[in-house]
Amino acid sequence: MAALKDRLRTDLTAAMRAKDNVRKATLRMVLAAIGTEEVAGSAARELTDDEVTALLTREVKRRREAAEAFRTGGRDDSAANEEAEAVVIAEYLPQPLTDDELDAIVTAAIAETGAESPRDMGKVMKLVQPQVLGRVEGSKVAATVKAKLA
Template sequence: MAALKERLRADLTAAMRAKDDVRKATLRMVLTSIGNEEVAGSAARELTDDEVTALLTREVKRRREAAEAFRTGGRTDSAANEEAEAAVIAEYLPQPLTDDELDAIVTAAIAEAGAESPRDMGKVMKLVQPRVLGRVEGSKVAAAVKAKLA
């Protein structure tokens, strides 16, 4: 079983004992998403830690986008709730990359792929994505690659 999934389950139990409603609800939602992902598709299987990390990254992004939408709509209470959920989920993600670290990874991937123009962006992204999984948003990675190849 994935270590990250076990950690989520253990923390859910601790949140239930501590009567931490936000953490409890958020962890239940995350574990449900993991379960749904595991049974989706043709063959039921258990997710790896990398797949769980990718799912957590998506969930954080959804919460931040929802918070922004609520804030735009004038619903600050709902926005605050979404941000609190995003903060709980973010605790389970690896430490985010700094801009310098991302720049170094992109530069190394460009050299490895032999990329010379923006047409080679796909080759570079295939090399970069596994190295930065869960540590930086895909849009930021794409922007960094595009800037280097321009």
């Protein structure tokens, strides 16, 4: 069983006891998303910790995008709720990479693949993505790779 999923369940119970409504609702939503993902496809199976981390990363991104949309629409209360949910979910993600750490990983991947031009970006991304999963947004990784290969 995935340790991260167990931690989410345990924290949900604690949030229910503490009557922390934001945390409780957020963790329920995350666990529901995990359950949906597990039964999707041809065979039901349990997600690994890496797959749960990827799902959590997507959920945080969705919350941030929704908060931005709500702010643009003048709905600050809804934006604040989305941001609060993003903070709760982010607690379960690995420590974010610094720019220097990301640069080092990208530089090593470029050296390993022998990439020389932006056409080789796919090779580099394929090597970098598993190393940075859940620790930095894909758009930032892509921008860093592109800048180094330009």
